């Protein structure tokens with residue numbers, strides 16, 4: 251079994267919890283409130299900037315030129331996606347630039363963003379990649395799962411098609427292949443740390459969606 255197949259299997263219950271959580275169920279059936287989607291989108295714009303930075307650090311740590319290109323391109327894409335959130339969704343769901351500028355990172359976004367950036371700078375290349383993998387892989391699987399059961403005329407259609415689309419899936423297959431390559435030459439100790447990083451980031455994906463559903467704010 252490949253390293254990534256093993257990681258997927260180990261985290262299968264967590265994926266099922268994410269797949270069936272209220273945010274994703276309501277996103278699929280089109281009943282998710284605009285207020286919750288708006289909260290998610292603003293936080294996602296913050297998150298994507300941190301994710302882009304972490305990918306750029308991964309590119310700088312890469313073992314070979316193909317992987318420098320792969321992750322530098324990923325960093326570029328994360329920022330393009332962040333900008334398109336402003337140009338398309340925020341426009342459509344009435345989030346003005348002033349509202350975005352006045353909304354700080356929520357506790358969950360702050361936690362996930364800080365974890366990725368700290369890991370990118372301080373961990374070894376294989377562990378950095380394992381921490382970045384859930385963001386790609388879980389979104390690809392959630393995107394396809396939601397597309398398969400999405401209601402007709404779902405107001406969130408364009409969000410769903412981004413993550414269910416072939417272009418995104420091709421990029422995800424590329425990241426999975428790189429993680430398998432890196433794991434195949436890593437020590438047992440590094441592979442163990444990769445498992446820990448993957449599970450940690452996957453839990454933060456759950457927390458991110460859950461916090462949007464709860465319209466999470468700072469308690470003080």
Ligand SMILES: Cc1ncc(C[n+]2csc(CCO)c2C)c(N)n1
Pocket residue numbers: 294297298301323324325326327328331384385386387389455458
């Ligand atoms: C919390 C959160 N996690 C994952 C993604 C998905 N995602 C966004 S950009 C990107 C890679 C592009 O380089 C991926 C996989 C998201 N949007 N928000």
